[in-house]
Amino acid sequence: MAQTALAVDSPEHGTAAPRRVRRLAGRLGADGRAWLLLLPSLVFLCLFTYWPIVQVLLQALTIETFGSQATSLGLGNFDRLFADAAFTGALLNNLVYAVGTIAPSIALALALAVGLQEATRFNALLRTVVFFPVLLPLVAAAALFLFVFLPGIGLLDYYLATLGAGQTNWLGDPDLALWSLVGLTVWKNAGYYMLFFLAGLQAIPLDLYEAARIEGAGAWRRFTRITLPLLGPSLAFVLVIALVNVITQVDHVVVLTEGGPSGATDLLLFYIYQTAHESYDYGKAAAATVVSVAILLALSLVSLRTLERGVHYEAS
């Protein structure tokens, strides 16, 4: 194991430095070497992830009052957070947004992957087309959709009008605005998730399908009995990414709606931004951050477990 790790250095065998490293590594033992290799990322993780989490926790527990330097510790920020209708609104919006984006984009990605699985030239072209939105940064996509969603003159209304539909204010109607963002997100993410499914499909042995065909299984049966179960690990992985995206992506809210109208598109992360930088309520913003970090941690824990189970399933 150590040999393979150090083999990376082989082109520079002649120089003194690698030899010194090798001697050092030999003296450290297996655990020491592992830590040594982890060290660079660990330093950055501590600096930019763990230390900020500790600070946010401290900030969330610190209660400040205007006009005085004195602070006290307590859960007051959390009390105020849960009493804030804007926070519960954002939480609810985020839930609707999660359900609304994850299920359709995964279903779409799966359908696309299965449909474009065979490597023909035409399929390669279609894959590129479907993958294209992924190449755009979310901010840029959102800026484009500003013009797609313009009532009356935007692309969407323009083409809908040729079908006889009237004007719709996609972003200005509180009942529609969140769903417009959902539509944008599905368009943006489906191609990305498709990529994982395509990779997963490559790993499924073809003889399974052949056997199924000989046994007389139809296309739908082959999909539900072979493709879907064997794509389990990919599905679990995509689910984790999709869940994390739901909480960490906010660009489109900033560009398109700023959480409006009447807070209808206020998502958790945007709520935190507003509380911290528009209301300067750092305590409450930190409390909201703690809540969202907790949700993220819980989600990744649960999904990583399922992911591991999926891998075992495939191996057996």
Added chain:
Amino acid sequence: MLTKSLKLLGATGLALGVGLGVAQAQTEIEMFFPVPVEGKLAKEMQSLMERFNEAHPEIEATAVYTGSYDETNLKTRAAIKAGRPPAAVIMSANFILEYQLNDEIEPLDPLIEAEGSSADAFMDRFWPALHGNARFADRVWAVPFHNSTPLLYINADHFREVGLDPDNPPATWQDWAAAASKLVKREGGETTRWGLMLPENYDYLGWIMTALTMSNGGLYYNPEYGGEVYYDTPSMLGALTFVHDLAHEFEVMPAAITDGKAVSTAFFAGQTSMVVLSTGSLSFIRENMKDDYRVAFVPRNVRNAVAIGGASLMMPKGLSEEKKQAAWTLMNWLTSPEISGHWSRFTGYFAPNRQAYELPEMKQFIADNPDAKVALDQLQYARSWFATYNTVAVRKALEDQVQAVITGDKQPKEALEAAQENADAQMRPYVEATALKLPASM
């Protein structure tokens, strides 16, 4: 090792710069500036800085582009918190109060007095409407840089088409609603042309509501104390009911939220006959509007009154004496009649410095552009811009409710009660530390 060579590199660069310029050490200062309208303003600001540095060899000023007004506010706060404040910031005029409440900016009076001038004489350079957001709490806190008011833009072709006189635009709410009803076009159940559109995105909507409330005799907020807004009042109720009726009774305005960008696009496309937009959009409209158009005052119900908008220069605390002086020189230069007028002609904002309009090139410009003259004339009816503790959150408390009225989810009265309650909650920490901090029983 790396830092050492970097320092060396910096020193060489500095030595070169000094060698080419003057032998004496330059004062380096940074100015944060936002670009609220279009990209080319940023370029113009860079060239202004080059001109300034050429004229002042003892100062090396750099303009740092910091995004929108809100982002500039954010970055300024971050810089102050980090202990590295910029020497000057072009800040949205209604955010200045909060910096003063938090004790984060320098009063400019000592710098004014050191020049042998007085605060009165200094402020007299600027239009009276701009004084309230720059001079309060007995001190001068900011220097107006570029300002605006909301303005009514009308499509003259549409006016003629329905038999209205474009040179006699609506001046009262009565005329306004009547004109909008004539201008609106319906086919079947669909509206193909709106009578009026208002920008209803956050920030813009609050400003429009301020204009309507003030035109209805209201004050909107307490200009003397940052802990009070007057949302649940007759003047605001009248204004909001008027907005409600435009959308739901007369049906001349969309009953959904339209963004400021969508409003100007619809105006260019002839999909709406009237819009209310900032005077800061004048140049933009002038360049892009194909139809004949006119501008007019925002119509009144009780009186003509609008709030100013735009930005002022302010100086954060914690600067060295040299930097303070250098920043003060820059602030004065940027607001001088010549530069003020130049920037005004370039952007469409009006020049806060009154003397700018005495310059021949400015007189020529006003003669060539009668729409700029209307914007200037409305200034005598302009008032201070709403500013309180927690300005943005207090503004949003109203905006969310107004949006709910426009979309038909709420009635004006209940909306205003909710807005007042939320706004009061946002200002409570300040109110409890000031007006409600009373002597305990002895």
